[in-house]
Amino acid sequence: MAEHNNDSDKITFKVKHLDQYHDIVIDLNDDRNEYKHQQLFEQLESMTGVASRYTSVVIIKRPNEINRSLRNSWHFLNQKAFTPDLLMRYPIGGDDIRSPHFRDGERFHLQYWFAYEEGISNRINMRYKLVDERDIPGGDCCRHFCQYQCTEGYFNRLKDLVSNEKLNAKITQSVQPLLETLSHLRYLEADKIFREFNVKQYLYPVCVWLHRWRSSVNGHASQDDLYLRTRG
Secondary structure, eight states: OOEEOOOTTEEEEEEEETTEEEEEEEETTOOSSSSTTHHHHHHHHHHHOOOGGGEEEEEEEEEOSSOTTSEEEEEEEOGGGSOTTTGGGSOSSOOOTTOTTOEETEEEEEEEEEEEOTTTTSSEEEEEEEEEGGGSOTTOOBTTBOSTTOSHHHHHHHHHHHHOHHHHHHHHHHHHHHHTSOOTTHHHHHHHHHHHTTOHHHHSOOOHHHHHHHHHHHSSOOHHHHHHHHOO
């Protein structure tokens, strides 16, 4: 059972990646980085094998301690994902990983997807979400977590794509000039390019559970849902 963290020097919790739990320990006396949460990115690199520089953000999501129907979220940006010319955009302040709401022994499950990070790296980067285990029913999908997207095959596909420098250079060369225009169609045109490179389905993943829910409500799936479920 999770307990309040009485050790002011460390924050410790567990993260489940695929079928294995890993310890995450944030040492508040570690001054190697400007921001303490950089340790989170370093340890996720060791856990997943995805280089930290290819990861842009980690979101930690857990139930509100007062109203369990609500969820608290913390967003942490990876300073090392920013290109040197864009580092000036790194936000000052923001969420603090030293939040007293974390408890020793808490358990989270790792969810992942990727995004084209305009204004950070101007390439495709991995994004992670740590979802509190209390929000995940055993073996089932829910609105907070998709079991179907947490398989070894799916993860390795994302890992290969974000680590492919040649592919990302081609995507950036095609997408970035388009995004820098003032055209109101620039994002629609960028989506066409992502589709041509066969990566759009990983940028906008749709959970099978959510697909079924939409079908039950609307009587049909959206075109994007159908595309995402038949590609990859």
